[in-house]
Amino acid sequence: MNTARSLALAAAAAAALALGIGATTLSATGTGEETLRLHLGSDATQFVYSNGGDPITQAIGTPKNCQITVTGPLASIEGSDRGPGLKDGSVGIKTGGSTGVPCARVDSTEFLTVGLEAVPNAVRASLDLELKGSVRVDVTVSLGGTAVETFQVRAGGGIVPGQGVDGSTTAPYTATATTAQPVVNCRNASDSGPDSGPNDNCYVTIEPSSEFDGVKLQPVSGEVSLEGSWDFGNDPAFDTIFYLTGYTGELGCTPENGTATIDQGNVYGTFTRLENPDGTDCVLKPYTLSADVVAETLSFVPVDVDPPQLAAYRGTVAFAPKLASNPVTNQLEYDQDDDGPIEFALMPWCAGDPFANPDVPGSIDTGVIPDGDTWCIVSETTKVYSTTQVRTEWDVVGIGDPKMR
Known part of the structure; x- marks a missing residue:
């Protein structure tokens, strides 16, 4: 992993640790009113x-x-x-x-x-x-x-x-x-x-x-x-x-408990948690997954538990269909932190295949995420939605808690 990318990941890990209080962060075990x-x-x-x-x-x-x-x-x-x-x-x-x-x-x-x-x-x-x-x-x-x-x-x-x-x-x-x-x-x-x-x-x-x-x-x-x-x-x-509001659920690192999906109006997203890129044991993470149909945004916000962990995810997102005559208007933007104020920027393409040489088995190669970013696009597919409209789906990978549009 290059030095700049290592520093970016260290900063992300530090941000995750900042959520903690002493040696403890938000409890994922409760089921009562939050x-x-x-x-x-x-x-x-x-x-x-x-x-x-x-x-x-x-x-x-x-x-x-x-x-x-x-x-x-x-x-x-x-x-x-x-x-x-x-x-x-x-x-x-x-x-x-x-x-x-x-x-x-x-x-x-x-x-x-x-x-x-x-x-x-x-x-x-x-x-x-x-x-x-x-x-x-x-x-x-x-x-x-x-x-x-x-x-x-x-x-x-x-x-x-x-x-x-x-x-x-x-x-x-x-x-x-x-x-x-x-x-x-x-x-x-x-x-x-x-x-x-x-x-x-x-x-x-x-x-x-x-x-x-x-x-x-x-x-x-x-x-x-x-x-x-x-x-x-x-x-x-x-x-x-x-x-x-309470959390949408908890994410582990297995197919049974590691996927979150939302399909609301013209907003679709599914995210699967992978093995931690640093090789640490997987601990359940509470998360929220929500959509704003009017603004056409999607928020995926995992929250750290004890011990804090840097987790990796893969996902697929799609928004309202566009005119087939002008599909170039389809671009994926994201706010890296989803903690306001909202600062959207274009999500970059991955610099390589994130699954070809993962940091650890079952995770991703975090080195393909461009420096300064926490997510990247793996592939883009345009599908016919109607006779006049097409809908673009993006396959993405990353770390952190983004808002996308």
Whole structure:
């Protein structure tokens, strides 16, 4: 294998290892509901991933001058100005707000974001929010860096009679925002200040119409803190919780458990996992396989387990048929990481037969993948789809978790 290719594979392996937490990565053994919790209690400050198997944790370190750095691997927290801060179970912005309280609040000149990293996308979330003043907080969910929907949480003087859906009338205050009813009112008309235990919190559930991997909190007026059960006596029922899509399945390295297929609308893809190119023993990998029929994209995202592994795959993909008079418009593009922002590039042709001289028996020759790429095209076949249309199928090999179109 050439030196440049070795460095590329080493970088890919390092990226896979970066998904791990200590010696552990996402559990592939669970069968329960998949969640990612943000627990900000006096007993622990951490994200916790669970799918019914052994929970996986990502600790949030001790604040330095009340500032925190949260960069994954399960989730990240970012913010405007000098970034996020943590004080007494409340995440805010380091610079503080109009009241001069640093770290614990976000005011109308600031914003705070939570991003999902090595976990599936979320379908809904329950947020433990502490609200101060005449509050209107925009809660925007995004996918791959693109905004999907915006909800608004109101409290106290921020509530306009006759607008929005009212939440519960007694503590603990709860409310649910949906696509059909995106504005919710919390805590009646109380402008309760901070440090009132659960009386100044609202446990808000947001239910967008599509998946998301990021949440942004930005007050229009008043102030907000992101919490996770501190004011509820560390009760995990009031953690900030992201409910995840769950994995499509698990891939091994045998014909019985190593193939994933999707055939949805005009998008088709089948992927078979091969032996690991470095010769390590095969460990089941959870994965997601999804299609966007409108955008004509296909996402194949394997996720590392314990121990992290660099895996190899072969696949066949096809998209909507094209006019037979202009088949040259058929080109296969891919985004190497499928983790946003989306950066499509033409998938290159393999520099040789990937199966003629595999790195190990049952795998592929990773040296035929051009430097700087993680997948390549083995062959291309154009098939007659109708009297006026043809459909191109591409046979591909590679490593990683691409989005294709």
